[in-house]
Amino acid sequence: MTLSGPIDFKPKLISALRDYSFTKFKSDLIAGIVVGIVALPLAVAFAIASGVSPTVGLITAIIGGFLVSALGGCSVQIGGPTGAFIVIVYGIIENFGLEGLAIATFMAGVILVLMGLFHLGTVIKFIPYPIVVGFTAGIALTIFSTQMNDFFGLGLTNMPAAFIPKWGMYFSNFGNIDIVSTIVGVVSLLIIISVPMISKKLPGALIAIILVTLGVWLLNSNFPEYHVATIGDRFGDLVTTIPAPKGFVFSMDTINLLLPSAFTIAVLGSIESLLSATVADGITGSKTGSNTELIGQGVANMMVPFFGGIPVTGAIARTMTNITNGGRTPIAGVIHAIVLLVIFLFMMPLINLVPMACLAAVLIVVSYNMSGWRTVRAILKNPKSDVTVLVVTFLLTVIFDLTIAIEIGLLLAVILFLRRVTENVQIKVYSEQLDIAEGTESTSHEVLDVAKGVQVYEIDGPFFFGIATKFDEMMRTTMGDKPKVRIIRMRKVPFIDATAVHNLEILIRASQEEGIHVVLSGVNDNVRSVLEHVGIDKLIGKDHICPHISLAVKMANKIVWQLDEETSVAE
Structure with missing residues (x-):
């Protein structure tokens, strides 16, 4: 690793097109269509959980997903909004509004590009594993806690952002549970869990959304007294056109306020994308250009804010779906973005009918998969220093916020590492x-x-x-x-x-x-x-x-x- 030398920017799309064939295109086409369908409910769910409309989630997946595949250093990486950003995005919107989020996302993109230009792609991989596991588990628990309102149909508004006050509000209002919404949530959960038992290739979240949405539409049409809240009820009619680019105003005061959040987005995005790329390389045998990947992610995050989008990173679940369905070049990721664009332009009215309780079930499963509880259990058997870093990062993520968790977690890991080195020298x-x-x-x-x-x-x-x-x-x-x-x-x-x-x-x-x-x-x-x-x-x-x-x-x-x-x- 050096901080100088030539720019390491070699998008995999360029090398893939040199010896591209119709056989490869057929595999990429199938994979791209499947991934696009799988990405649809996740983009919608992540957007809503982040505090923005479903339209924003889809626009992010379309523009960000296209740029990550076109400019990235991984052949099979699928980019888009992910669950890891829900907590940080929600907090930024609450404190600084949508324009603050746009500025923070753009700044994070600049940081990512600089990290790639300064050849820091390999350094990101050296962030201690207990930190990654700790804040990932913390994010998972936070996502889970945000879904209780919709899953049980509590109908609460002005929910506190902090973890403990939020659960205090839940417990004080659990008598207001809506039985019908809860049944919808439970049925959705059971479908999502059971579908993979039938076939690993079937997208359980999408099948649950289709079946449950159809059932709730019939229920709402014929028995309005048992009405279940839908996306249309929450957000109204969704826009079906890509918005024109919109700028935002920078000032030193705004930059100073949002720099910590931008740094968190950049670090979190780089860790998640390079972790996803590393897993993909292990399966496909390819080699990701870490610095190119960071630059591609950075450009994507610099572009999506102009269209109202939220942060973008490599998504492990969607990347794995791409691989298992035959995707081997960035063309599959480009096709996935085109599929989402077609759905966005022609099928958005149907998104209005999706029940909020069903989306809550989707995110509950996402949070469970993110939690990595087996990994947490294994790390608890490691040396006390690793356990300390894991527990502190987890608690800070849940009780305070992700920015503090990453900063203090990294500081604690460095201190413990230095102590260990000093003791061994x-x-x-x-x-x-x-x-x-x-x-x-x-x-x-x-x-x-x-x-x-x-x-x-x-x-x-x-x-x-x-x-x-x-x-x-x-x-x-x-x-x-x-x-x-x-x-x-x-x-x-x-x-x-x-x-x-x-x-x-x-x-x-x-x-x-x-x-x-x-x-x-x-x-x-x-x-x-x-x-x-x-x-x-x-x-x-x-x-x-x-x-x-x-x-x-x-x-x-x-x-x-x-x-x-x-x-x-x-x-």
Whole structure:
């Protein structure tokens, strides 16, 4: 991974078209149609749960899905709105309105593009797994909690956004449960669960929506006293045309307010899309261009806000549906967007008839699948540091919000990681004799005689700020008699940071003031270039930076011998 070099932007669509064939097109066509049908109820459900109209969800899936497939770095990735964004989108709309959401989404797109341009695609994959699991499980529980109102037909308005007050309101109004809406929700749930038992390829959510919508339409038409709330009741007649692009006004105050939310959208989107791409690569054997994928996702998120859309990312469930139905190139994703466009233009009146309780059942199943409770159970058997990160991220996501959860979760993971690294890095002290082969797999041993007055310190691991303090403390506690030469053996130091360089410089200057020579041994090229850049080589002399411990010990012994000779002459 580098932060410089040529732009890594090579969309898979371009390479796929070079050797495209009619056989591939047939497979992509079937997969694209199936994925488009599967994506329909999810786009509608995610939009409503996020606090926007179903139209917005479909527009996002059409425009965002097309751009992710056309510009992305994964051959089979399907983009669109996902459940992971429900919590953050709902919170942004509540606090900053739809224009605030548009600005935050656009800013997130810019961040994603910059991440791709600076070759950070591989870095995102290194975000600790307990953090991903923790906030995914937290999002799942939050989505589940938002669906109780529609599932049980409580008819509550002005619901609090916070988790605990929301459930308090539910419990205080559970006497108002609408039995008919609850039956619709339960029947929908049973259909969604049972359909995959018949065939894995059948979209359970879509079949539930079709059957239950038909049943509720008949019920509402013939028995209006048992009316079940539908999308049309909630949102009125839905628009059936793609809206004209609409701009939004930026200001520094708005940017400062929305930057944390934009950062959360970008991090969440990059994690979800690259995780989806990694899973897809494992199945198809292809290789995703991580940086290209981030740039493609970024462009999609920069474009959809102009049409009123919500954040876009790679969707694991839809991507897997694409793969299992034969999709192998981005053409399948493009076809999926076209299918959604056709449905949007010609079938939107039918969307008005879908019961809210049925959509709630769809999202309850989505939240269950997102929860990853088996993974959570497995991580709870891991070291306490992983469990701590998981639990803290989960609780922060549920009780507070996703932005805080990601920021504190990452901070906690970094702190625990640094502590673990610091504990594992060893600093050894030698005197009188030193085995060159110690700490290696070599079977030949060469023991060096270290003159009296020479101390050898070996740092086994990265020399960064945490170890710099530990090394400084070690020097102070193991000095004993004042030495004449200090050898710092750095053969196992892969890198050195500014704090370690600063501490090393202080040590050298303090040693020189006391008449103590400092010799560095086994410095690799990377570390040496850093030391030369800050002038350490000039401070101690280039000859005092030795490539091997035998040369360093030989030099140290010679220095001690010369100092002893000078002392004898003086006496």
